[in-house]
Amino acid sequence: MFALLIPVLFALGAIVLDIGNWYVHKRHLQTQVDAAVLAGGPEFVGCFINPAYANLAIKALALEYAGDTSRDPSTVDPSFTTTVRNPQVQEPNDVRVALNSSAYWSQGDPTDGSTLDDTLDPDSDPLTPGDPCT
Numbered sequence: 001m002f003a004l005l006i007p008v009l010f011a012l013g014a015i016v017l018d019i020g021n022w023y024v025h026k027r028h029l030q031t032q033v034d035a036a037v038l039a040g041g042p043e044f045v046g047c048f049i050n051p052a053y054a055n056l057a058i059k060a061l062a063l064e065y066a067g068d069t070s071r072d073p074s075t076v077d078p079s080f081t082t083t084v085r086n087p088q089v090q091e092p093n094d095v096r097v098a099l100n101s102s103a104y105w106s107q108g109d110p111t112d113g114s115t116l117d118d119t120l121d122p123d124s125d126p127l128t129p130g131d132p133c134t
Contacts, residue, residue: 028089035086036066036097040132047133058132059099059117068097100130 040062046054060073067086070093074082088095096105098116109115118130125134 025089029095032065032067032086032088032095036062036064039065044132051131051133055131055133062099063097066097067092067095069093069095071097100132 040058043054043057043061046057063071064073064083065085067084067088069084069087071084073084096109098105100118100120101116102119102121103116105116121129123134
């Protein structure tokens with residue numbers, strides 16, 4: 001009886017480990033998103049002083065802390081750092097970030113995010129699509 005139950009116990013153990021791994025990665029992805037939002041948050045003060053610079057600073061800081069290894073923050077503005085912080089634990093190259101986008105990332109999209117960023121336009125003003133300050 002014990003010999004028949006060992007494969008079942010191993011299978012249940014494997015399922016438990018896989019589900020635990022899913023939860024760990026889900027939690028880390030949420031941490032990456034939270035870090036990106038909190039990093040860009042203090043720059044919203046600049047929206048009242050210099051909105052153009054504040055928009056760039058918010059986007060660059062969000063990219064820096066979001067963990068997208070294919071896009072460094074200097075793609076938004078060369079004066080910002082090229083450091084990508086908070087990478088994913090096991091598969092860091094699988095994380096992609098789209099800033100203020102009305103669509104999700106798909107397989108054929110370029111890795112620089114240029115086709116997805118700033119496509120969300122909440123105020124319906126074509127001059128300020130996707131700007132964090134608006």
